[in-house]
Amino acid sequence: MQLYCNSLTQYSRLLTKEVKVGDILLGNMHPIRVQTMTTTDTMDTIATVEQTIRCIEAGAELVRITAPSKKEAENLLNIKNELKKRGYTTPLVADIHFTPNAAEIAARIIEKVRVNPGNYVDKKKFEFIEYTDADYKEEIERIRDRFTPLVKICKEYGTAMRIGTNHGSLSDRIMSRYGDTPMGMVESAMEFLRIARSESYHNIVLSMKSSNPQVMVQAYRLLIHQMMEEFKECYPLHLGVTEAGDGEDGRVKSAAGIGTLLEDGIGDTIRVSLTEDPELEIPVCKDLVKRYENSSKMLVESSKTESKSEERHYSSHTIHQTSYVPSISKIPYDPFVYKRRETFAVDNIGHEHVPVVIADLSKIENISEKDLQSIGYTYNTQIDKWSISDTAADYVFTGNQILPFALPGTLKVVVYGAEWKIAADEEKYFPIYQDSGYLQAETKSDHLNFVMIDCFNDETSINDFTHLDALANDPTVVLCLSSTNKNAMQSIRRMFMELSLRNIKNPVIIICDSYWQTADEHLIHYSTECGALLLDGFGNGICLGMNSAAYNSMADINASGRNYTSNQTTEQFINSTAFSILQATRTRISKTEYISCPSCGRTLFDLQETTAKIRAVTNHLKGVKIAIMGCIVNGPGEMADADFGYVGSGVGKITLYRGKEVVKRNVDSDIAVSELISLLKESEVWVEPSI
Numbered sequence: 001m002q003l004y005c006n007s008l009t010q011y012s013r014l015l016t017k018e019v020k021v022g023d024i025l026l027g028n029m030h031p032i033r034v035q036t037m038t039t040t041d042t043m044d045t046i047a048t049v050e051q052t053i054r055c056i057e058a059g060a061e062l063v064r065i066t067a068p069s070k071k072e073a074e075n076l077l078n079i080k081n082e083l084k085k086r087g088y089t090t091p092l093v094a095d096i097h098f099t100p101n102a103a104e105i106a107a108r109i110i111e112k113v114r115v116n117p118g119n120y121v122d123k124k125k126f127e128f129i130e131y132t133d134a135d136y137k138e139e140i141e142r143i144r145d146r147f148t149p150l151v152k153i154c155k156e157y158g159t160a161m162r163i164g165t166n167h168g169s170l171s172d173r174i175m176s177r178y179g180d181t182p183m184g185m186v187e188s189a190m191e192f193l194r195i196a197r198s199e200s201y202h203n204i205v206l207s208m209k210s211s212n213p214q215v216m217v218q219a220y221r222l223l224i225h226q227m228m229e230e231f232k233e234c235y236p237l238h239l240g241v242t243e244a245g246d247g248e249d250g251r252v253k254s255a256a257g258i259g260t261l262l263e264d265g266i267g268d269t270i271r272v273s274l275t276e277d278p279e280l281e282i283p284v285c286k287d288l289v290k291r292y293e294n295s296s297k298m299l300v301e302s303s304k305t306e307s308k309s310e311e312r313h314y315s316s317h318t319i320h321q322t323s324y325v326p327s328i329s330k331i332p333y334d335p336f337v338y339k340r341r342e343t344f345a346v347d348n349i350g351h352e353h354v355p356v357v358i359a360d361l362s363k364i365e366n367i368s369e370k371d372l373q374s375i376g377y378t379y380n381t382q383i384d385k386w387s388i389s390d391t392a393a394d395y396v397f398t399g400n401q402i403l404p405f406a407l408p409g410t411l412k413v414v415v416y417g418a419e420w421k422i423a424a425d426e427e428k429y430f431p432i433y434q435d436s437g438y439l440q441a442e443t444k445s446d447h448l449n450f451v452m453i454d455c456f457n458d459e460t461s462i463n464d465f466t467h468l469d470a471l472a473n474d475p476t477v478v479l480c481l482s483s484t485n486k487n488a489m490q491s492i493r494r495m496f497m498e499l500s501l502r503n504i505k506n507p508v509i510i511i512c513d514s515y516w517q518t519a520d521e522h523l524i525h526y527s528t529e530c531g532a533l534l535l536d537g538f539g540n541g542i543c544l545g546m547n548s549a550a551y552n553s554m555a556d557i558n559a560s561g562r563n564y565t566s567n568q569t570t571e572q573f574i575n576s577t578a579f580s581i582l583q584a585t586r587t588r589i590s591k592t593e594y595i596s597c598p599s600c601g602r603t604l605f606d607l608q609e610t611t612a613k614i615r616a617v618t619n620h621l622k623g624v625k626i627a628i629m630g631c632i633v634n635g636p637g638e639m640a641d642a643d644f645g646y647v648g649s650g651v652g653k654i655t656l657y658r659g660k661e662v663v664k665r666n667v668d669s670d671i672a673v674s675e676l677i678s679l680l681k682e683s684e685v686w687v688e689p690s691i
């Protein structure tokens with residue numbers, strides 16, 4: 001075990017206990033199960049059954065249904081019977097908040113119950129209370145009294161349980177002692193787990209969800225560490241990012257959080273929470289999981305057929321199938337705490353600069369002004385001016401091309417060393433070299449040079465990277481780390497560790513190439529591989545690319561209208577994905593952040609429509625976090641660190657929040673969006689949208 005996983009240098013699945021949910025086995029190396037949750041009113045049996053069937057047909061292996069009170073819990077029997085009548089026996093899960101009575105009913109009817117330790121016994125009052133050790137012990141005994149009956153029912157009926165901690169709904173007791181920290185999340189679940197274990201009940205799955213992937217990843221890692229310390233064994237883990245939102249941002253955020261953990265072999269079941277119809281979550285889950293099929297990380301088929309001499313990013317890489325990455329025993333960073341790797345700055349890269357985005361336009365022949373539109377720069381011929389969007393790339397890689405037009409002020413160009421020599425504008429053009437090629441080059445920029453390092457593409461020993469020492473701390477060098485190893489993320493992470501061990505402080509660009517086919521697959525790939533590194537504080541920039549086969553395949557799929565990017569160029573899709581990854585990992589904020597719940601049977605308004613309405617009027621407010629939550633019962637707790645909240649508080653009624661403070665209660669939903677805008681104005685975060 002390396003801190004929280006089997007290996008930090010090889011994909012290796014973490015062994016967990018086996019849990020039985022109906023006919024499904026979870027954990028203990030069984031396939032990673034995919035699941036979702038209905039959004040219908042649980043009292044509407046037919047609507048819930050039909051939506052459950054749509055989810056099952058899409059591939060859901062478990063379906064969760066909310067049971068806010070006893071009557072919904074009782075209605076689970078009708079739902080289960082109707083599903084059985086229609087030939088479906090997929091295990092159902094009851095989602096419980098605040099109502100132990102409902103949990104005790106549901107546990108007798110369906111295959112699994114989910115309890116939230118933050119509100120199963122405690123009623124949250126957002127109070128800070130000083131607990132003595134004796135007071136705290138007394139509280140735990142109170143939980144034991146209220147929770148043990150459910151444990152006993154689950155044991156008797158063979159029902160499984162998820163102890164599902166949410167960052168946004170920790171109890172006042174946990175908040176008072178630990179704050180809203182990853183450790184607080186872990187302890188919140190451990191209190192319940194210890195009680196269950198003392199009753200010899202082990203059919204348990206755990207989760208540590210947050211809308212912030214940084215917090216979520218740290219909490220899962222700490223939980224594993226804690227379980228191994230305390231029990232010498234680990235319960236299966238259900239992975240998810242809460243309130244991820246919708247569309248591209250929701251997918252990127254989920255993949256960054258869930259994918260980071262899957263990369264380290266962590267996770268036995270996953271749910272991607274999108275503010276979309278629940279069956280649409282399943283293909284995203286499947287894209288995340290299929291990367292690890294057959295218990296080993298695979299490169300996609302297309303890469304296997306790739307010509308070995310094809311030129312890819314910056315150099316003539318070949319596609320390697322090695323999975324060898326040198327092991328390491330001394331880990332030079334703390335995976336439980338986010339800390340950015342220490343670097344110096346070269347131009348606007350590294351030190352305290354936000355990570356840069358390098359757009360790869362090298363596959364476009366004869367790049368024109370119009371092509372820059374895909375990466376955030378629009379040229380207006382009438383006024384002879386560039387307009388620059390908030391998600392405009394910082395650098396563009398053009399391969400062999402010197403651009404035949406005047407560049408926008410903030411954009412710089414990266415070209416091969418040979419071309420750089422003939423570029424007239426040394427302020428705008430910078431060369432890129434292949435590792436030791438830089439050392440041999442006769443001419444170099446005295447300001448900024450990019451140097452590619454292939455990380456463990458073959459069975460190279462770490463001692464073979466002697467040129468690293470020669471490059472080390474050259475104040476003009478930005479390293480660009482890439483890998484075609486099967487364990488690509490682990491290879492690059494290993495190289496980051498090596499840089500730390502050798503005290504090399506040059507800034508680093510993460511180069512991430514995709515070999516997949518559809519837009520969703522690329523999105524998951526980029527978010528997982530870059531997310532896993534950025535969430536550990538690695539990387540001063542990213543450059544996302546595709547090999548030619550993937551690039552051509554994207555163009556074909558787009559032309560057929562089968563990708564959701566069909567109205568975008570591939571470069572536009574990649575550029576916006578890059579900024580979304582930086583936003584999701586909270587390393588560079590370039591747009592408004594929406595924390596919207598996926599909705600469920602408690603939802604009091606059309607969440608998808610409302611989210612779209614709010615997005616349409618606020619998506620120019622860079623850096624503002626707006627939560628859109630379906631109900632007042634869980635919404636305020638779950639909206640975590642949002643700056644503003646729009647929360648359903650009754651039929652046709654909305655309550656508006658600034659942070660955790662209620663500012664407008666029970667506003668008519670017809671005027672709630674304009675009231676939200678007034679609140680943003682009063683709070684001085686509103687700016688008029690540019691036309």
Ligand code: SF4
Binds near residue numbers: 599600601630633
């Ligand atoms: S916040 Fe949303 S998903 Fe959570 S319980 Fe309320 S309506 Fe359901």
